[in-house]
Amino acid sequence: MAEGGRARRWWPWVLVAVAVGAWVLRALPFFHRAGALGYIVNYDEGVYAAASALLWKGLLPYRDYLFVHPPGALLLGAPAGAVGAFGDPASGFALARWMATGMGAVSTLLVGRLAMRAWGPVAGVVAALAYATHPEVVTMERGPFLDPLLNLCGLGLANVWLLPSGRAPLPRRAWLAGVLAGLMTAVKVLGGIWGAAALVARAPGPRWSLARRFVLAATFTVMALVGPLALLAPGAFVRDVLWFQSARPEDGVTSRWERLLEMTHERRRYALLLAAVGLCVALVRAVRRSTRAEAAPERFVATAYLLTVAAYIAAHSYWSNYNALLAGPEALLAGLGAAALVGFASARARPVGAVSFGLVLLGPLYSVQEALRGSEIRPPEQVLQARYVREQVPPDASLCGFEPGWGLLAGRLPPVLPGQAVPVDPYALMLHDALTSGTRFPDAAAAFASEDSQRRMVALLEHCDFVLLGARGQWQLSTDSRHWFEANYTRGVSPDSPAVQLWRRHEPFAGSTAGASP
Numbered sequence: 001m002a003e004g005g006r007a008r009r010w011w012p013w014v015l016v017a018v019a020v021g022a023w024v025l026r027a028l029p030f031f032h033r034a035g036a037l038g039y040i041v042n043y044d045e046g047v048y049a050a051a052s053a054l055l056w057k058g059l060l061p062y063r064d065y066l067f068v069h070p071p072g073a074l075l076l077g078a079p080a081g082a083v084g085a086f087g088d089p090a091s092g093f094a095l096a097r098w099m100a101t102g103m104g105a106v107s108t109l110l111v112g113r114l115a116m117r118a119w120g121p122v123a124g125v126v127a128a129l130a131y132a133t134h135p136e137v138v139t140m141e142r143g144p145f146l147d148p149l150l151n152l153c154g155l156g157l158a159n160v161w162l163l164p165s166g167r168a169p170l171p172r173r174a175w176l177a178g179v180l181a182g183l184m185t186a187v188k189v190l191g192g193i194w195g196a197a198a199l200v201a202r203a204p205g206p207r208w209s210l211a212r213r214f215v216l217a218a219t220f221t222v223m224a225l226v227g228p229l230a231l232l233a234p235g236a237f238v239r240d241v242l243w244f245q246s247a248r249p250e251d252g253v254t255s256r257w258e259r260l261l262e263m264t265h266e267r268r269r270y271a272l273l274l275a276a277v278g279l280c281v282a283l284v285r286a287v288r289r290s291t292r293a294e295a296a297p298e299r300f301v302a303t304a305y306l307l308t309v310a311a312y313i314a315a316h317s318y319w320s321n322y323n324a325l326l327a328g329p330e331a332l333l334a335g336l337g338a339a340a341l342v343g344f345a346s347a348r349a350r351p352v353g354a355v356s357f358g359l360v361l362l363g364p365l366y367s368v369q370e371a372l373r374g375s376e377i378r379p380p381e382q383v384l385q386a387r388y389v390r391e392q393v394p395p396d397a398s399l400c401g402f403e404p405g406w407g408l409l410a411g412r413l414p415p416v417l418p419g420q421a422v423p424v425d426p427y428a429l430m431l432h433d434a435l436t437s438g439t440r441f442p443d444a445a446a447a448f449a450s451e452d453s454q455r456r457m458v459a460l461l462e463h464c465d466f467v468l469l470g471a472r473g474q475w476q477l478s479t480d481s482r483h484w485f486e487a488n489y490t491r492g493v494s495p496d497s498p499a500v501q502l503w504r505r506h507e508p509f510a511g512s513t514a515g516a517s518p
């Protein structure tokens with residue numbers, strides 16, 4: 001009895017060790033002479049970091065610039081945004097990256113805790129390992145993306161809402177769970193899936209007052225975070241967050257079959273096999289009369305997983321890094337599947353159970369090499385370009401770019417130019433302008449080829465002293481726009497690398513100093 005108690009006390013420390021390992025895996029590329037800024041910059045993280053910093057400058061989403069998500073991420077990322085706004089934007093961006101790694105470690109601990117409480121120590125350890133090594137979530141938890149916030153809030157919600165069998169959450173837990181569900185929806189509309197899963201999980205229970213408290217808390221949280229900014233520009237909010245997402249052309253992986261294959265990619269094949277077993281077990285327990293009353297965790301995780309998969313299949317855009325939002329439910333299902341397999345094997349013979357436990361631990365670890373491979377992406381040109389921009393661009397000159405993160409690395413926020421759009425998200429800005437023409441496009445490339453997508457961006461570039469074009473700019477500008485651009489700008493190349501390029505306007509625009517980065 002005492003030995004069993006000591007063993008139970010050790011399991012939580014195993015989860016802590018896995019969480020520490022998860023943090024190391026995420027922070028690994030930052031332990032480099034270039035630090036957190038040496039790791040490759042993704043377009044989306046540049047958008048969110050720049051928008052959060054501009055919020056501290058008094059520039060508001062929807063009213064002052066286009067932003068295609070609810071504002072929750074900008075508000076929750078306030079500490080790093082403040083550093084970027086009142087100090088060096090590069091320092092704020094680096095802080096945001098470090099903060100994301102911490103969120104990943106806490107999420108790993110929450111995954112393991114929930115699975116251990118619901119299905120036992122085997123499930124807890126395997127679920128924590130599956131989340132810690134999930135390649136897509138490891139990548140996303142290295143920067144200020146939406147997914148670290150969504151996963152942290154969602155897994156916190158599940159830990160508060162889903163209690164051991166026979167225990168219903170107290171009213172204050174229902175309020176707290178509702179707040180976390182509201183935070184998710186305030187970060188991304190798709191985050192509401194976890195709130196729906198929480199309600200489905202408690203459906204057979206008699207205490208509907210808990211559900212009412214949950215819904216009220218979620219509603220008030222969304223209203224408190226989203227309402228003030230949305231009410232300042234209600235038409236723009238509906239246009240940016242709702243209409244744009246429903247009308248945007250296809251982009252990324254457009255084939256629905258290929259999306260499904262990407263969601264079940266072989267880079268995490270063994271964890272997915274365990275998750276498939278776990279999904280079958282969860283569905284059986286959720287519908288079987290003898291286990292239905294105690295299957296709240298199974299209903300929650302199966303609902304969250306299946307609804308997210310369905311949403312991604314139906315979405316207008318999808319890239320493989322979207323799988324990061326699947327990591328939580330997928331890891332929980334892997335833990336459930338592992339516990340079921342080990343339990344089945346142990347019922348035959350204890351040695352067989354011990355061997356099966358060792359095997360299911362190896363499943364999630366297969367993904368470590370893929371996660372490590374991703375940590376090696378540290379393009380030297382990125383650091384050289386930031387240095388070159390700092391050397392060449394005067395503080396009072398305006399710098400525009402098609403990769404918002406590049407400007408942040410050089411210590412520059414998107415410029416505020418009189419009468420022009422603030423280029424926080426040039427990709428969405430140009431797609432939005434194409435869509436307002438009323439034309440429907442088969443994909444993003446076709447939209448960028450339209451004249452309407454170019455008009456506002458070219459007008460903006462006419463006022464910019466310097467431009468970081470890059471491959472994205474080459475793609476988003478039409479042939480005519482590129483010809484105009486090359487006729488009005490001169491390309492400068494860094495002596496340190498031919499890949500580092502900065503375009504300078506032939507003659508600075510009159511009054512352009514008023515549009516320097518805020």
